[in-house]
Amino acid sequence: MRTLIGSSALTLALLGATALSALAQDTLKIGYVDPLSGGGASIGQIGMNQLNFIADEINAKGGVNGRKVEIVGYDNQTNPQISLVQVQKAIDEGIQVIVQGNGSSVAVAVSDFVTKYNDRNPGANVVHLNYAAIDPVLTNEKCSYWHFTWDASADIKMEALTNFIKEKEDLKKVYLIAQDYSFGHAVAGAAKRMLTEKRPDVEIVGEEYHPLVKITDFSPYVAKIQASGADTIITGNWGQDLALLIKAAGQAGLDVDWYTFYAGGAGAPTAIKQAGLENRVYQINEGINNQGYGPAEERAGALMQRFSDAPIYYPRMFNMMDMVFKAMVEAGSEDPGDFVPKLEGMKLDSFAAGDEGFMRADDHQFFQPLYISTLGALEEGQKFDEEHTGWGWKMAASVPTESTLLPTKCDMKRP
Structure with a gap:
């Protein structure tokens, strides 16, 4: 009798394991490797919120090829070494799609790791979907078949931004302040190069680099900017590094115009309002709220209602996941080896305004309209409004897709 009971228990256990295995196979897990603690957590959590929202959207429609989508978060603390440990953990757990964005130094490390992993493990491919890391090396010298990016590179954004500001006759003295890592140096380098070409009369009166997401008091940096006599700041800072910089500037009464890449990120709109910098802070990105495009307003409104305590979001993340799910459906497979070719050259009506963008096959850079606001x-x-401030973004200029097409140095090695 004991033997029968034991045998039955074993059978039930095996059936349970089989059911769990089938359940796991029916779930498409996507790994999100970004900061969920530390100085970058406010930015990372917003990305996690949006991915969960998108997963719920697609699941309500039956999933992808009949599989439900699940987002699995892996906290990388904005650290390249920790990121690689987390990517390996995700791979060990059967995940083949890695989403990452914050920190170009992290993105370069992840892209290199994924590329080498795929070389060593043919047939067990992993893809890196990048929604925010924009050091130009990622689509030039360090380009990879297994890396795609949906945010415009630093060179693309700076080209458009300097075309806009070159007409500003009152711009005479520029201060460059940047995070001290690859992306920060790329932004400052592009600004110097392009301003020299387009506005040789403009003087660069300061070039400052500071540690990434480690500074809590930017007042010493603001004092240097005031002493320089600058009338304009150009910065690629993001997250708390921009919010705290603007906060310190407001407290010091710094009277300058700002040109940024990420002033729409978490904390920055609140800092801008508190500093009283109405229409003094410009950003260039792939879309803003209040553009009047109905489908985007409806979708963004639903997202912001669900995550009302953190209403910032990434328009490009909608573009990214819409394209990836479309590629999976067209391929009839969620394996990167099958769906990656479908992404190359794919066209998409961009989220923010419905204008067409496309994924360039040469370097896996997504090109789309850009907006200065x-x-x-x-x-x-x-x-x-933004972050419940009562203030919102207003369009200052638009840049059509065809005007963003910079050449690439990518020499892509294909499997």
């Missing part, structure tokens, strides 16, 4: 009090008809 400023933050100020909401105007009549505008539905969305």
Whole structure:
């Protein structure tokens, strides 16, 4: 009798394991490797929120090729070494799709790791989906078949931004302040190079680099900017490094214009409002709220209602996941070896305004319309403010897709 009971228990256990295995196979797990603690956590959590929202959207429609999508978070603390440990952990858990964005030094490390892993493990491919790391090396010298990026590179953004500011006659003295890692140096280098070409009369009166997401008091840096006599700041800072910089500038009464890549990120709109910098802070990105495009407003509104305590989001993340899911469906497979070729050359009506963008096969850079905007009090008809400030982004200029097409040095090695 004991033997029968033991045998039955074993059978049930085996059946349970089989059911769990089948359940795991029916779930498409996507690994999100970004900061979920430390100085970058506010940015990383917003990305996690949006991915969960997108997963719920697609799951409500039946999933991808019949499989439910699950987002699995891996905290990398904005550290390249920790990131590689987390990517390996995700791979060990059967994940083949890695989403990462914050920190170009992290992205370079992840891209290299994924590429080498695929070389060593043919048929067990992993793909790196990049939504925010924009050091130009990622689509030039360090390009990889297994890496795709949906945010415009630092060179693309700076080309458009300097075309805009070269007409600003009152711009005479520029201060460059950047995070001290590959992306920060790429932004400052591009700004110097392009300003020299387009506005040789402009003087660079300061070039400052500071540790990444480690500074809590930017007042010493602001004092240097004030002493320089600058009338303009150009910065690629993001997350708390931009929010705290603007906060310190407001407290010191720094009277300058700002040109940024990521002033729409977590904490920055609040700092801009508190500093009273209405229509003084410019950003260039792939879309803003209140552009009047109905499908985007409806989708963004649902996201912001669900995550009302953290309403910032990434328009490009919608572009990214919409394209990836489309590629999987067209390939009839969620294996990167099958769906990656479908992404190359794929066209998409971009999320923010419905204008067409495309994934360039040569370097896996997504090209899309870009927009330059400023933050100020909401105007009549505008539905969305930023971080409950009562201020919203207003369009200052638009850059069509064809005007963003910079050449690439990528010499891609294909499997």
